[in-house]
Amino acid sequence: MKLIDGKQTAADIRAELKLRTTTFEKKYGKKVGLAVILIGNDPASQVYVRNKIKACEEAGIRSFAHYLPETASEEEALSLIDALSADENVHGILVQLPLPQQLSAEKILAAIPPHKDVDGFLAENIGKLALGEESTVACTPLGVMELLKRYQIPVKGKRAVVLGRSNIVGRPMALLLLNADATVTVCHSKTLSLKEECLRADILVAAIGKPKFVTADMVKEGAVVIDVGINRTEDGKLCGDVDFENVKEKASYITPVPGGIGPMTIAMLLTNVVKAAEKNA
Ligand code: GUN
Numbered sequence: 001m002k003l004i005d006g007k008q009t010a011a012d013i014r015a016e017l018k019l020r021t022t023t024f025e026k027k028y029g030k031k032v033g034l035a036v037i038l039i040g041n042d043p044a045s046q047v048y049v050r051n052k053i054k055a056c057e058e059a060g061i062r063s064f065a066h067y068l069p070e071t072a073s074e075e076e077a078l079s080l081i082d083a084l085s086a087d088e089n090v091h092g093i094l095v096q097l098p099l100p101q102q103l104s105a106e107k108i109l110a111a112i113p114p115h116k117d118v119d120g121f122l123a124e125n126i127g128k129l130a131l132g133e134e135s136t137v138a139c140t141p142l143g144v145m146e147l148l149k150r151y152q153i154p155v156k157g158k159r160a161v162v163l164g165r166s167n168i169v170g171r172p173m174a175l176l177l178l179n180a181d182a183t184v185t186v187c188h189s190k191t192l193s194l195k196e197e198c199l200r201a202d203i204l205v206a207a208i209g210k211p212k213f214v215t216a217d218m219v220k221e222g223a224v225v226i227d228v229g230i231n232r233t234e235d236g237k238l239c240g241d242v243d244f245e246n247v248k249e250k251a252s253y254i255t256p257v258p259g260g261i262g263p264m265t266i267a268m269l270l271t272n273v274v275k276a277a278e279k280n281a
Contacts, residue, residue, distance in 0.1 A: 001248050004147055004226075004255045010263035013146070013271065014059050020274050021060035024281070031062035032277040034092045034118065035084045039077060040070040040100040049096050055266045061273055064090060070100050077103060081111040091277035092118030094269070097168075115280050118272040120172065129175050136272055141173035143264030144205060144226050145180070153203075153224055153253060156181040161201035163187050163194075163214070163241070169207040169228055177203070194218075206241035216246040225251040228261050 021032050034056055038049045049065070056063040064087075066080055077095075084090045093116045099105050109117075114124040120138040128135030148155055160182040164170035174186045187197050198204055198218040206214050207228035219225060229241030240257030248254050255261055 001251050002151075002253045003248075004151055004253050004260060006143070006147060006255060006260040006262065006264045007258075009147060009150055010143075010267035012150075013264075013267040014055070017059045017061075017267075017270050017274050020278070024274070024277055025060070028281050030089060031060065032091055032274055033062045033064060033087075033089045034094065034273045035064040035066065035087075035090045037066045037068065037077070037080060037084075037093070037095045039068040039072050039095070039103065042098065045096045045098070052094070052266060052269065055270060056273075059270045059274075061270060062089070072100070072103070074103055074107065077108050078111050081108070085111075085113050085116060090116065091280060092116050092273040094119055115276060118269060118276055120272065121168070126167070126172065129172060129179070132179050136276070137176065138168055138172045139265045139268040139272065140169050140207075140228060140261060141176050142268040142272075143261055144173060144228070145176050146268060147226070147255070147261070147264060148203075148224075151253060155203065158182050158202040159185070159200050160203040160205065161185045161187060161198055162205045162207065163198070164207035164209075164228075166207065173205055173207065173228075177205075208241050210241055211239050212241070212243040214242040214247060216243065216250055219247050219250045221250050222252045223250065225254045226261065227255050227257050230257060230262060 024032050036049055053063045053065055084093050093112045109121050114122050117125055117136055120136040125135045160177040162170050162174045165186055165188045174184050178184045185197055187194055195218050199220050201223055203224045205226040209229055211231040225247055227240035227242040231239050233239050238258050
C-alpha cells in the first residue's frame with residue numbers, strides 16, 4: 001500500500017503558486033486578489049474562511065474579507081457581490097456556504113460573474129464541465145484529480161466508483177473522471193447492492209459524510225481509495241468515510257484523513273484564483 005500525501009502535495013502546489021503570483025505582480029503591478037464573503041456565524045465556516053485567508057497570504061494572494069451579519073438581506077449580499085464583480089483588484093469571489101436560512105444560495109451564487117467563480121459552483125461552469133469543455137472546477141474534486149496525476153495513477157479505461165452525488169463533490173467528481181476516460185458509476189443513498197458496485201472499483205472515491213462507512217469487504221484488492229470525508233468520531237477525533245486501518249491492507253494507494261484530500265481543497269482554490277487572474281488580467 002502506498003499512502004497518498006495530500007499535505008505534502010498541497011505544500012508543493014502552494015510553493016509553485018507563490019512563483020506565479022510573484023510573476024503576476026511584477027507584470028501587472030498589483031497582486032492576485034480573492035474576495036471571501038462570510039455571512040453569519042457558522043463556527044465551521046469561520047474556521048474554513050480563516051484558513052483560506054491565511055493560505056492566500058502565504059501564496060502571495062491579496063484577500064478581501066467581507067463579513068455580513070446572520071440577519072443580512074439578499075439585497076445587501078447582492079450589492080456586495082456587484083461591487084466585487086466590478087472591482088479590478090478582485091480576480092475571484094468566494095461565498096462561503098452554507099448561507100443563513102433567509103438567503104437562497106442559488107440566487108446569490110448566480111450573481112457572481114462566471115470568470116470570477118473560483119469555486120466552480122455556477123451552472124455555467126458545471127455545464128461546461130459536463131460538456132467536456134475548459135471550465136473552473138470545484139476545488140475538492142479537482143484536488144482528487146491533481147493527486148491522481150501527481151502520483152501517476154492511471155485513470156483512462158479504469159472502473160471508477162463515486163460514492164455521493166452532491167453538487168460540490170460527487171457530481172463534478174464523476175464528470176472529471178468521465179472526462180479522463182474512466183468508466184464511471186455514481187452511487188448514492190438509493191443505490192441497490194452498494195457493496196457489489198464498490199467491489200468493482202479500480203478507483204473508489206468516498207464523499208458521503210459517514211464515518212468509516214467504506215469497510216475492507218467493500219474494496220477490491222489493489223484498488224485506489226480516495227477518502228473525501230471529514231467526520232468526527234464520538235471521542236472527537238477526525239476520521240474519513242473510509243475505515244482506513246482495515247482498508248489500507250487491500251488498497252494499492254489510499255488517502256489518509258487528515259492529511260489527504262483536505263489540504264488539497266485549499267491548494268486548488270488558490271490554483272483557481274491564480275488561473276482566473278492570469279486569464280482575465
Ligand atoms: N462550504 C463547504 N465547502 C465549501 C467550498 O468548497 N466552498 C465554499 N464556498 N463553501 C463551502
